[in-house]
Every structure is written in C-alpha cells, then in structure tokens.
Amino acid sequence: MAKTLTFTPDDKVHAFITTIPEVSYEDGPLSGVTVAIKDNISTRGIETTCASQILKGYIPPYDAHVVTLLKSAGAAIVGKTNMDEFGMGTTTENSSFGPTLNPCDPGRVPGGSSGGSAAAVAAGYCDMALGSDTGGSIRCPAAFCGIVGLKPTYGRVSRYGLIAYANSLEQIGPMAKDVTGVSRLFSVIAGHDKRDSTSVDRPYIHTPNPSVKGLRIGLPEEFFGKGVDPKVADTVKKAVSVLEQAGAEAVPCSMPSMSHALAAYYVICTSEASSNLARFDGIRYGPGGDLRKSWHEEFSDRRQERFGKEVRRRIILGTFSLAAGYFGRYYQKAQTARQMVRDDFARLFGEVDMIAGPTMPSIAFKLREKSDPLQMYLSDILTVPANLAGVPAISVPCGQVEGMPVGLQLIGRHFEDEKVIDTAFAYEQGAV
Amino acid sequence: MVVSEDVRKIAKLADVGVDDREIEEFTSQCSEILTYFEMLDTLPQGATIDRGLVNIFREDEITESLSQEEALRNAAEKEDGFFKAPRVM
Amino acid sequence: MEHDDVIIGLEIHCQLNTRSKLFCGCSTDFRDDEPNTHTCPVCLGLPGSMPVLNKKVIEFAMRVAKALNCSVLKECDFSRKNYFYPDLNKAYQITQYDRPLAEWGKLMIEGEDGERDIRITRIHVEEDPGRSVHMGTTDRGKYTLIDYNRAGVPLIEIVTEPDLKSPKEARRFLNKLRATLEYLNVFDSEKEGSLRVDANISLKGSGRVEVKNISSYKGVEKALTFEITRQRNVIRRGQVVARETRHFVEARGITTSSRSKEEENDYRYFPEPDLMPMQVSDWVEGIVLPELPDARRERFMQQYGCSLEHARTLTGGLKLAEFYEQVAKADPDLAATWTADYLLGELNYRDFSIDAMPIVHFMELIGLLKADTITDKSGVEILRIILDQVKNGEKPEMPASIVNRLGLAKTGGDEITDMVRAVIAENPQPVADYHAGKGPALNFLVGQVMKKCRGRADPGHLNALLREELGKMQDGA
Numbered sequence A: 001m002a003k004t005l006t007f008t009p010d011d012k013v014h015a016f017i018t019t020i021p022e023v024s025y026e027d028g029p030l031s032g033v034t035v036a037i038k039d040n041i042s043t044r045g046i047e048t049t050c051a052s053q054i055l056k057g058y059i060p061p062y063d064a065h066v067v068t069l070l071k072s073a074g075a076a077i078v079g080k081t082n083m084d085e086f087g088m089g090t091t092t093e094n095s096s097f098g099p100t101l102n103p104c105d106p107g108r109v110p111g112g113s114s115g116g117s118a119a120a121v122a123a124g125y126c127d128m129a130l131g132s133d134t135g136g137s138i139r140c141p142a143a144f145c146g147i148v149g150l151k152p153t154y155g156r157v158s159r160y161g162l163i164a165y166a167n168s169l170e171q172i173g174p175m176a177k178d179v180t181g182v183s184r185l186f187s188v189i190a191g192h193d194k195r196d197s198t199s200v201d202r203p204y205i206h207t208p209n210p211s212v213k214g215l216r217i218g219l220p221e222e223f224f225g226k227g228v229d230p231k232v233a234d235t236v237k238k239a240v241s242v243l244e245q246a247g248a249e250a251v252p253c254s255m256p257s258m259s260h261a262l263a264a265y266y267v268i269c270t271s272e273a274s275s276n277l278a279r280f281d282g283i284r285y286g287p288g289g290d291l292r293k294s295w296h297e298e299f300s301d302r303r304q305e306r307f308g309k310e311v312r313r314r315i316i317l318g319t320f321s322l323a324a325g326y327f328g329r330y331y332q333k334a335q336t337a338r339q340m341v342r343d344d345f346a347r348l349f350g351e352v353d354m355i356a357g358p359t360m361p362s363i364a365f366k367l368r369e370k371s372d373p374l375q376m377y378l379s380d381i382l383t384v385p386a387n388l389a390g391v392p393a394i395s396v397p398c399g400q401v402e403g404m405p406v407g408l409q410l411i412g413r414h415f416e417d418e419k420v421i422d423t424a425f426a427y428e429q430g431a432v
Numbered sequence B: 001m002v003v004s005e006d007v008r009k010i011a012k013l014a015d016v017g018v019d020d021r022e023i024e025e026f027t028s029q030c031s032e033i034l035t036y037f038e039m040l041d042t043l044p045q046g047a048t049i050d051r052g053l054v055n056i057f058r059e060d061e062i063t064e065s066l067s068q069e070e071a072l073r074n075a076a077e078k079e080d081g082f083f084k085a086p087r088v089m
Numbered sequence C: 001m002e003h004d005d006v007i008i009g010l011e012i013h014c015q016l017n018t019r020s021k022l023f024c025g026c027s028t029d030f031r032d033d034e035p036n037t038h039t040c041p042v043c044l045g046l047p048g049s050m051p052v053l054n055k056k057v058i059e060f061a062m063r064v065a066k067a068l069n070c071s072v073l074k075e076c077d078f079s080r081k082n083y084f085y086p087d088l089n090k091a092y093q094i095t096q097y098d099r100p101l102a103e104w105g106k107l108m109i110e111g112e113d114g115e116r117d118i119r120i121t122r123i124h125v126e127e128d129p130g131r132s133v134h135m136g137t138t139d140r141g142k143y144t145l146i147d148y149n150r151a152g153v154p155l156i157e158i159v160t161e162p163d164l165k166s167p168k169e170a171r172r173f174l175n176k177l178r179a180t181l182e183y184l185n186v187f188d189s190e191k192e193g194s195l196r197v198d199a200n201i202s203l204k205g206s207g208r209v210e211v212k213n214i215s216s217y218k219g220v221e222k223a224l225t226f227e228i229t230r231q232r233n234v235i236r237r238g239q240v241v242a243r244e245t246r247h248f249v250e251a252r253g254i255t256t257s258s259r260s261k262e263e264e265n266d267y268r269y270f271p272e273p274d275l276m277p278m279q280v281s282d283w284v285e286g287i288v289l290p291e292l293p294d295a296r297r298e299r300f301m302q303q304y305g306c307s308l309e310h311a312r313t314l315t316g317g318l319k320l321a322e323f324y325e326q327v328a329k330a331d332p333d334l335a336a337t338w339t340a341d342y343l344l345g346e347l348n349y350r351d352f353s354i355d356a357m358p359i360v361h362f363m364e365l366i367g368l369l370k371a372d373t374i375t376d377k378s379g380v381e382i383l384r385i386i387l388d389q390v391k392n393g394e395k396p397e398m399p400a401s402i403v404n405r406l407g408l409a410k411t412g413g414d415e416i417t418d419m420v421r422a423v424i425a426e427n428p429q430p431v432a433d434y435h436a437g438k439g440p441a442l443n444f445l446v447g448q449v450m451k452k453c454r455g456r457a458d459p460g461h462l463n464a465l466l467r468e469e470l471g472k473m474q475d476g477a
C-alpha cells in the first residue's frame, strides 16, 4: 500500500541539494523511515549532481542498486544531500552549491565528503542517510557531527549507480543517529548485485549484540601519535576503557605502513578520478557548450568552467600519476604501499580482533580554516587505511572536545562488519 | 618538483583548462603534493593487489535497452536521433 | 613489385558475433536500426554505471586463441585506455594492455614463396567505440553526430609480428584469418565494418608507417601498395620516410598524413578497477575446435579429388565450403570447376557473396552440364541470367526453364540452326530482299522457321540467329 509523507525541513545548515516535498513509500522493514541520499548516488527521475555544475540538470534514467533496495524496503527517500564536489574533500566546503554547516556549531564544517548526509541526520531532518566513503567520507562527517557511520567491507554493498570517484576504494554505507539505525539501514543495502562485478554475496542479517567479552582490541601507536590532537586521543582512549570494562582487552600495537598510506591513497584516488571524471564532456548529459569551437578547445573550456578547483587539481594530480614518466614512480609504487597496508592489517588481525583509534585527528575545523590542499589531505590519515585494505570501519560518537563531538573508529577484519557493529553497539550501550 | 610547463602539459593531456592566473597556484600546490608522493619511490616495485575475486561473468543474454528518447533525454544538443558534439577535425 | 625489402605487420580488429555487447545486455544487432536505440546506462557511459563481462566473448576469443595456436595467459585482466573522442562514451576504452588473453601463435598462409607461418604476437579483447558522423562544411559550421549503438560491441584485436612481405601476402593473411574466424563461428564477415585493419609498413632501413582505418579486405592490399610506391618515391627523391600515422582514404585509394594529436597521445593505461581478473587458461583443453580451413582443404583433395588450387579456393570461406559440399553430391569435379572458376567470378563481378546463388538452381545447372544437355557457354549464360534476376530482386528462374525458354538445349539449338539454314536455302528471294535492306523480309523468314518448329523457338533468340546466319552469307559474299 503506497502512503505519502511531506518533507519540508527548515534546512538551516544547507544539508540538502534537492528535497522531495511529497514522498511516497511502501510497506516494508523501513516503511516510512525517512532516508536522505548523498547526491552522488543515482536516483531515477531525481536530479543527481555530485554537487558539481558539470552535472547540473542531469536526471538519471535509472536507480542505483541501493536506491532500488531502499524503495522496496519501504523507505521514504526525502532528498539528495550536499557533498564535496564528486566526493573530493573533507569538509563539504567544495560543493559548487555552497558549504554545509555543522549542526553542532554552524561556524564549523560538518566534515566530508558526505557532510550533507551527516548534517541532515544530526540536525534531525531525517532518520537515516546514505553516504559514500572513499577515504573516510562517511566516517569523518559522522565523527564531526556526532552520529554513527559505517564504511562496509569492500564489495558488500553494490556500487552500481554510485558515481565513481575512486572505484577500488569506495563503498556506499549507512549513517544514523545510533548503531541500531546504522544496522537497520545496512541490512537493507548489503548483498550481492550482479551489475557490480566487485560485489560479494554477503548479505547482512544481524541484530547488534553488545557483547565484547574476550575481544582483543589493538591500539596502533600511529593512531595516537604525531599529528593527532592529544585531547582527541585521550577522549578515544577513555572510550576504549569503556569497552575494557565490558570485557574487552586493549593491546598496544603498531602499523608501520601508515607512513606511506596517505601518499598511496592520494595517488590511487586521484589516478582513478582522473579517468572517471573524463567522461563529463557535456555531450550525453550535463549542460552543453559552444558547438562552434573545436572539440578539445570546447571540452577543456567547459571543464574549466564547470569543475571546481579541487576537482581540477585532483584530475591534474591523477593525470601526473598515470602519465608516462611518472607511472612507475607513483601509481605502481602506490600499489606496493597499498599491499603493505593490507599486510599490516593481516598481521594485526592475527593478533587482535579489532583495531581502535580516533576517526579524525581533530574535531571539526572552522569554516575555511584549512586552505592548503596538502594540509587538508593529511587530515585523512586515520581513515584511509581501511579503504586501502577494503576492511570495514565504523565511527561512533565517544564524547566531546571543546563542545564538539569526537568519533571512535573501530576497524575489523574483512566481512566482519557484524563484529564492528557489535563493538560500536557495546560502546554505545556501555557509555550511557 | 614540477614547473608550470609540466602542469600546463598535464592539464592539456587531461583536457582540463587552467588559466594563466591559476597556473602558478596549481604549480606550487602540485609541486608540494608530488614531492610528498615522492616518498613512495623508495618502496620496492611490483606488488599486485589480490582483488579477492576472479572470473566474474554474465551470460550472453539480451536485456532491454533505453528508448532513443530516454537515451537522448539528458543531452543538451541532439539532431535526428544523434548526439551532437563539436567538430573533431 | 619487389618485396624483399618490405616489412608488414597487421593489427586486425574483428567484431565477435555474440548476441549482446561486451559489458552490457544491449543487442549487437543494430545495423538496420535508428541511431541510439541499442544503448543503456553502461554503453552510454552514464555516471554510476558499471561493466559486467560477457562470458561468451571470452569463450569466443579463446576459440580463436586455440585455433591460432596461441598460449593463454594464466591470469589476464582489463585496463583503461584513456583518450578523448566524442564517440568514446566514457573517455576511456576498456581493453587489455599488459596482460592480454593470449600470446604467441601462428597462422599459415600461401606466401610469395610457398607456405609459411605468420607469427601472432597477441590476441586481446576490447570494446568498440560508438560511431561519429562528421557534418558541416565551413570550419565553424562543422560538428559531429554520434551514435552509440556500436559502443560496447565486443572486438578481438589480433596483432601479427612483422612477418608479411607484400600487400598480396597481407591480403592472403586476412582472407585466411577471416575464413578461420568464420569456421569457428565467432565472426560474421558480411556485417559492414565487422573487420578493421591497421597496418604497419616499412621498407628495410626506413621509418615505420602505420596506416589506420582500413575497413575492407581489398582495401588492405590497395593501401599497402600505395604506401610502398609512396615510400619508394620519397626515398628516390633522397628524402627520409617519416615515422608517422596515416589514414587510408578508401574512396581515393590513397593514404594521407593524419597530423592528429593522437600520435603524441599518452594513453595512461591502468587496470580497470570495476572488473576482476580472469583465470581461464584451463578452459583451453575443453575447447573442441571444428574442422579448420587447412584440414578441410586436405579433405576436399582426398574426398572429392579437388586440385590444390580448387581446394584452397573452395575452403576460403565457410559458406563457400559448405555450398561446394552440397553441390559436390551431384558431381564433385563439375562442382569444383563451376563453383571455383565460373560462379565465383560472376559473384565477384557483381560484388555478391555466395548467398546470392540459390543452391537448388546451381545443382540443377550442374545436373544439366553433367547430362551434357547444354554447352559450357550456355551454362555461363544461365548463371548470369540467374544472378541478374537476383540482383533485380526477381524470383530466379530454374536453369531447365531457362534452357527451354531460350532453346539452349544442345540438340535443340542445333535443330533450330538447321531449320534456319533450310529456310534460308528455300527462300532465295526474301533473303535477297533482306540483304537489299527491306526489313519486312526478316519477319517473313522468322515466320517460316516458326512454322517448321511449331513455335518452340524463342522469337528473340530466333531473330538473332537468323541475322547471324544472314550476316555470315553477306560476309562470305
């Protein structure tokens, strides 16, 4: 039975790019639950822009797999959320439609790139949201806005319909106020999809269980050392002690591959992005241009005009990384570094069941606080390892510093998303 | 370390315009970031990532295509059922 | 033409005749359809779409690899070849780069100096781009129209070593390859644009030139012959042959320098992250190859007593070979001569394929020849009549009916000639009138012959015969 609800949020933080005032929904496990969708996930008949001028007016003729699943679960899809253009950013300031503000402090960024999704949930505009996480884009805004966000194991959620930024790294994932919400949303979107060749047949049929008795939790020194705000580190350590009280065991450990992880991550994501974003030429979709110019001239002008600076910067960096003369030094070596990260995780997961640390090295930045690109990139250091390895990671709120939320990051073994969710749930329950 | 000529050349290869006012800024930023990437060059060559899956296929079955109208709906310029693009010659 | 200094290598792109495209379920059968009616989010390159590999394409490519004696790599994968062109839907082509499906094979051809193996460097799978139509005349008025129906059609690219020594060898290689692909049932050579060739050609000690865009079998020989002459002229003038890419202009039979920026292109290949690697080398064992052209050629010689030359010709295409085997049931010798020497000539002249000749008709013709009912000359005439009828879209007439209609039966023909001669002898006055230029006299003579044969002669034929005989008298006079 189709039902409808009206959705007219007072969007003070600019969480949405598109809202749907009159939403219809069906019966199902998420019947009537309001869900916002990041604007890089294709929605049939609803403009999908990736917060970029180059996709202004683009209306996909098809639904992403996750959207199909949400609809058949009865979810009420209420709108498309703001983001860093094509997912390229850590603050949602790189949206061509203007930044999203942090509901906890409108003078600060909500994190990114799924900042609109996090803010929409944190501000209470909707129950849940979908984000995508290429190098921390779900976990970072979850941490900055004080909500829960999961980056699932690579392959567990179909990427069909997710507008690719860096295919080998990214996953769509659930965001909600609490772990139970994340778990409910995840149970709808996880599972195999034959249209995504990297998809794995691992549905998620699970209810969070707060038991962590005997769980060995590794605390890599790199997650608490140089570059990490000591107050954030302390807050996270206290959160770990909550888990210890619940029966878990904390174990100090080390991840030496962290030294090369960020460089590897940025080489890989910009390389893939430079190729992924080449298709935006205004021929098949997106605003057209001047047909009197020659092809390369027109294309180059059009892309200069309609891609933001950060996008062009990453396209150029990625083109460097793949170009003759650089490929062997950058792209190929990044694969070596990626393998080192995977090896580190494999070794650590022989000794511990879970890795814990801060999600972000600091609390949410002030608006326009970070202007140097490299400094901005460095803030992703704690989130990118999980993407390089493809393992599941969650951010769960674990207290405050200067009145701003801090996120506890829990990273698990491949396909142990359930254990990651259980541990986050145990913390959530124990912290009450 | 890259110079503005390198950035111009790469921007041209990527078909993304960078104007004269931006070129200095892009050059210094790219230079800084590429220098940071240089740390990778100390690593040994040759890791291939285990992708986890092999031989993912579909059967040779026809599925429904979009109609011509649907295919062209998002195009800014079209003519007689074709997409329209600038000259290439 | 001398060829001891000519070095040619080929890169051949063949469309595989699977039902659906390489990475999506759109049909590959688009040739008679409107533009952009065989597309979907995947082959339009819409944001968020993802490729899923068609298993049949890999099976087909593996058949080719086995038939060409290639070794299949233990693990291979797809890469992205990045370049910008309006008909390239994603601004990259999914192809195979450093880990192709198969490497190092060979194919035997009849070379300039006997049979020889041409080495195959590699075989890989890739997607076809869309199709561009260039419009407009003035510079600023020019634009491009794009049809993505072809985008994503599966191709295999077969690359040879530079083992070919002449344009003729290149053509023979292509013909042999085409036949092999047809026998494997993976390729339809009659589909327009189903085979495209890039040729690398150099004269010993000179720069290598790549000729792109050759889309017909005959074009390859033409393009290469032109190129050799051009390069020899360059050298003769004391200049250096530039290493470059040239395009073949089919209509004019020449190659032109392309001067495109493509040459300096850096394709920035990297592994396609949306597709997983393939490990298919163990499929090779399970592939049962059909009889291939060389084996069939031997069998035709053994079983039907064909000459080497006939056997080679008749096995040069799958449909041709099957056609011959049908007809051979009537008489293998006559069938070989009439198929290879007469029919093919008439077909080529009309740019027809073997399908144009209805087999029932041809078998009846062989029957008439075997029974000695008609002369070879009449046989050829009958062939031409049938093919002309086919060309005009008419229902082709059975050979026996043509024989009757035109009185081509050997005995019948002699009979009428005898009658004509008798009538001429019996009617000296009308004959004299005819020679004096009095037209109606001929009608009288026709009527007399018709009376004698009770109207069984074709009037047109009879007219011609009478004129011929009367003419002979005059020549003799």
Ligand SMILES: [Zn+2]
Pocket (backbone or CB within 6 Å): C021, C024, C025, C026, C038, C039, C040, C041, C042, C043, C044, C152
């Ligand atoms: Zn398609």
